[in-house]
Amino acid sequence: MSGRKPYTRSMSGWWKRDPFFTAYMVREATSFIVAAYAIVLLVGLVRLGQGKEAYDGFMQALQSPISVVFHLVTLAVFVYHTWSWFQIMPKTMPMIFISGKRLEGATITRTGVAVAVVVTIVFLAFVMGVTR
C-alpha cells in the first residue's frame, strides 16, 4: 500500500505573496483605466455624430473637476503602461544579432522608451500647431 498523500496548497491571495506579483497585478489592473478612457473617447465620437450642440456639451463635461482628475490619473497610467510595456518587450522578440553579437534586452527597452517619448512630443507639437 502506498503511503503517499500529496498536499496541494491553496492559490488564494497569490498576488500578495511576492512584490513582483503585486507589481504585475497593478500593471494588469491599470488596463481598466485604459479601457475607461477608450469609452470616454467613444462617447465623444458619438456626441460628435449627434451634432454641434451635443459635442459642445461633451467638451464642457470634459472640463469638470472630476474629468480633469480622471484625465490626470489616465495620463499617469499611460506613462506607467508605456514604461512597463517596453520593460517586457525584449521578452516578446526573437533574438536579434548585429554583426554576430546579440542585441541586449536593456537596449531594446531604452530604444522603445526613447521612440515613445519622441513620437509623443512630435504628435503633441503637431496637434497644438493644428488647433492653434
Place this chain on the structure above:
Amino acid sequence: MSASEIKTIEIEVLRYRPEQDTEPFWQSFQVPFSHDTSVLEGLQSIKDDLDATLSYRWSCRMAVCGSCGMMISGKPKLACSTFLRDFYPNKVQVGPLEHFPIERDLVVSAEGFISKLEKITPYIVPKEPRTIEQGEYIQTPLQLKQFLQYSGCINCMLCYAACPQFGMNPKFIGPGLMALVHRYNVDSRDGAREQRMELVDEEDVGVWSCTAVGYCSEVCPKKVDPANAVNQNKVNSALNYFGRFLKPQGGQK
C-alpha cells in the same frame, strides 16, 4: 565575519509528514553556520544533528543538477547556491517549491512535470537523416546561438514556482518546458517542429496560458530566459493559426 567564525541562525522549515500530518506546519531549528555555509548545508546539518526525519532533495551541491529548488524566504532558489550569511541576523524560511503538491517536507511531486517532459519530444528528430559516411550535421555559430541559451535548463522547476498561471492551471506546459520546446524547434538540424507546435497551440496547455508575468526569467539560475521562449512562441502560434487558412486543405487537421 571571518571565514571560519561560527554563528547560529534560525532556520524555519515547512514540515509535512503524510503519515501523521493533515497539513504542513513550520518547525524552527537553531543551526550553526560560517561564511560559506549554504542553505543546503544548513538543512544537512539539521538532518545530521537535530532531526533525522527531515526530507529534501539534493545531489550535486553546485547548481548543476537542479534537485534542490526550494522557496527560500519566499523566493524560488537553489538551496546549494543560496547562503545563510545573506539572511543573518534574520531567520531563513525554507519551504517546498510553490505550485507543486508537497510529497513530504521539502520534497514536491514532479510527476506532472515529468509527464509533460515526455510529451514535448525533448530531443532532435533529424530533418534529413544522415549516415555516418555522410558525416556530421554542420551548424554555423549563429545557428548555435539561436538555441544555446535555452539548452542551459537544468529542470530545477524554479520558474514553475514563479509562475502563478501554472499554479492556477497545472495543465499549462509552463516556462521551463516551453523553453525546451523552443530549444529544439529553433535547432537547424531538427524536423519535429510541427508535432511540438500542436502542444504550443493547445488551449490551457500551450503558450496562451502565459500572461507575461515574467517572473520565471527573473528566478532562473541558468539565465535561460523562459519568458522569452514562451512569448516568441505566441508569435509562432498566431502565425500557425492564420497560416492554416492559407494552406490548400485549410485547417482540417
